Amino acid sequence: HGYPQTSAMWHRVAPDLAERFTVVAADLRGYGGSAKPPSDPDHLTYPKRVMALDMVQVMAELGFGSFAVAGHDRGGRVGYRMALDHPAVVTRLAVMDIVPTAVMWQRMDRELAMATWHWLFLAQPDGLPETMIGADPARWVRDALRRWAGNPEVFAPEAVEEYVRCFADPDAIYASCEDYRAGATVDDRFDTADLGRRRIRCPVL
Numbered sequence: 001h002g003y004p005q006t007s008a009m010w011h012r013v014a015p016d017l018a019e020r021f022t023v024v025a026a027d028l029r030g031y032g033g034s035a036k037p038p039s040d041p042d043h044l045t046y047p048k049r050v051m052a053l054d055m056v057q058v059m060a061e062l063g064f065g066s067f068a069v070a071g072h073d074r075g076g077r078v079g080y081r082m083a084l085d086h087p088a089v090v091t092r093l094a095v096m097d098i099v100p101t102a103v104m105w106q107r108m109d110r111e112l113a114m115a116t117w118h119w120l121f122l123a124q125p126d127g128l129p130e131t132m133i134g135a136d137p138a139r140w141v142r143d144a145l146r147r148w149a150g151n152p153e154v155f156a157p158e159a160v161e162e163y164v165r166c167f168a169d170p171d172a173i174y175a176s177c178e179d180y181r182a183g184a185t186v187d188d189r190f191d192t193a194d195l196g197r198r199r200i201r202c203p204v205l
Helices: 006-010 014-018 048-061 074-085 101-106 110-115 117-122 128-134 137-149 157-167 170-184 186-194
Strands: 067-072 090-096
Touching: 048 074, 048 186, 067 074, 074 090, 074 186, 101 186, 110 117, 117 170, 128 137, 128 170, 137 157, 157 170, 170 186
Parallel strands: 067 090
Antiparallel strands: none
16 A cells, blocks of 8 residues: 555455465555655655665565566555566556546546545645644654545554654655656656557456
């Protein structure tokens, strides 16, 4: 999921998967325990293409030249970019709870903007969302999870506390905003350039 830490999203699923598969649950760049490097005016530090390369390199370091990928939300976007950019590496792809970035922006209307308001808020420039979230990060995390989940009881209390702990870091707030700024700019350009020209070649769920 990547917002803000993989383990908090997958902690109930990963043990079952690990009974049959080798599971690598990595935090995306900017989230959880991963590095949160400063970005640039074009947001080229946080596009999904860069995060996809991060994951491919991590897996290579762990000895995996090819592997299946499952991703939710931000991780799903990284997953389909991995499959597009590294077709020899990704053997199967499962994406959950996403519409491709370019399609999301093409379809943005009043209803979608109200439902996915955080896309617009987090992508605002000049440190505005960082300042507002930084005033009360715990409230931001809890309110966001409540709105997204529908039923807040679906999140285990320890998972929520892990989200809050991770998001208390100003660098994590900044990095997540840069992720969404990339989504509104460079990710959209990359995805639009590939639309109708490149296809994911592996089996997709």
